[in-house]
Amino acid sequence: MTSVLAMHAPDGFLEPAVALVTGVLSVVVIVFGLRVAGRQLGDRQIPLAGIAAAFIFAAQMFNFPVAAGTTGHLLGGALAAILLGPWVGMVVVSVVVVVQALLFADGGLTALGYNVLNMAVVTAFGGWAVFRLARRFLPRNSTGVVGASALAAGVSVVLSAAAFSIEWLFGASAPVPFDTVFGAMVGVHVLIGIGEAVLTGLVVGAVMASRPNLVAGAADLDAEQRAQRGKVGMKPFVIGGVLASIVFATVVSQFAVDNPDGLEKVAIDQGFIESGTDHALDSFIFADYATSGVGNETLSLAIAGLFGTVVTLAVGFGLLSASRSGRRAAAI
């Protein structure tokens, strides 16, 4: 149930200013994405992107078991980027999000800006960035692609949750401090990320096994490399995923602890904690709510800043490598 929290936010969830800014951003990215997708797919764009969007929509209805009785479903942002390339993938997921809001009342119309940004743009480009990075360290074969896909999908969900928390900092509509929202959102989405990682890895693996030429993220492999598949059992795969996310969660929770940590201790010792809490930015751009109840504002601003940077870097890197591979595709 909780998986929907970052996803499909309804009207009024964040303040209008954030809705407007993210809306403008999303429109620009989609219009640009349509151009790039058009260049890459030519006149195949409409039928292929359309049916791929139907596939993502359908895949989101595919409930899979998590643990006795509980089920989850695929979100598909990273999957779309890896299978179709980041630009086409982003357009496809955006279309799904827009249609869900317009026709299925799933997510508010005025919330479309941040919903598209979090669910399509951040997951597609953030996922693509992680995928490209992971590919560098993994073997250049089918197994490497599957492993990188799983990692990218898991991280993309967490990035999406982090992006939502950061938007909350700017436009919170409720007196819930950033720390709490961030901790809860990222915590829950680390768990969801495990499911997303396992499923995405397996789906990409299945496609690699039958039609490897359809996987955009594996376009650089030759036929022999595509055929190389290491045997990885299901249990090691899941256990590996769980371990990776526990490590990740531990790292994240280091930032999200309520107790004074090293950073704050230094601040108290040095006596600049007072000047720190009275930050000029508080009353300026950040929503009063998101910082009002926070135990230590400096710390939460630091967390927000750090993760803002991480999300932006990931998306930026994704965009960069996407535009590079786009040029390569155009050159061919």
Add this chain to the structure above:
Amino acid sequence: MSGAHAHGSAVDSLFVEAESAVHGLAPDAKLVALVGFVVAAALTPRTSVWAFGVYAVAIWLVVFVSHVPVRVVLRRLAVIVPFVIFAVLIPFIGGGEQTQVLGVSLSVDGLWAMWNILAKASIGATASIVLSATTRVPDVLTGLTRLRVPRVLVAIIAFMMRYLDLLVRQLGRMRTSMTARCHDPRWLWQVKPIASSAGALFVRSYERGERVHQAMLARGYTGTMPTLDRRPATAVDWSRAASLPLVAVVTLIVAVVL
């Protein structure tokens, strides 16, 4: 969990067949009215409780005029339930000034935030439901085209809606055949057959896309979709459709000024 899940066959069940003034309106006028109404509601300060009363009365009046059964609207409103749960939690975890309700300490700002999300989410969702219940998907797409939404985007949406039910049924058949072969997964590590069938579905969808593209080329497709122009929106359409956002905008102005 996703909205469509609750409706089974996703696309067909959206439209509710009926004869009404709302059904007959031109789709572009309806879309503008919907967006105007929802934006006005979203901009309204949460403390103007009466204003949300006006919005609720206005949108439910439209529901009654449209002859869409109330239970259909209520059933589709279930989409926002997860957020209702979240909203209800806010007063308990919210900071700031506290108030005592039945011996439980609740955040005053949190209560306002709960109200804000509940009111805006339900009004926005109801408005979207009215649109999709009274407008066929092709008409919505015509409306979007007339409103200068990029043609490519509208065409992609059109294809998606056209093939959505087909893929969902394909998925259902795969599920059925898996169940028939005694596949009954309970744990995450039993998920492989499901993922493999999702992968197979992707390959099938992609290949279908290529086939459809070939078929389109054979029929003289040049890269842009031809549009069938339906009845253009008249001044009557616009003025009728405008009544809803007009009420909302006047309410908003009064709410902000007061």
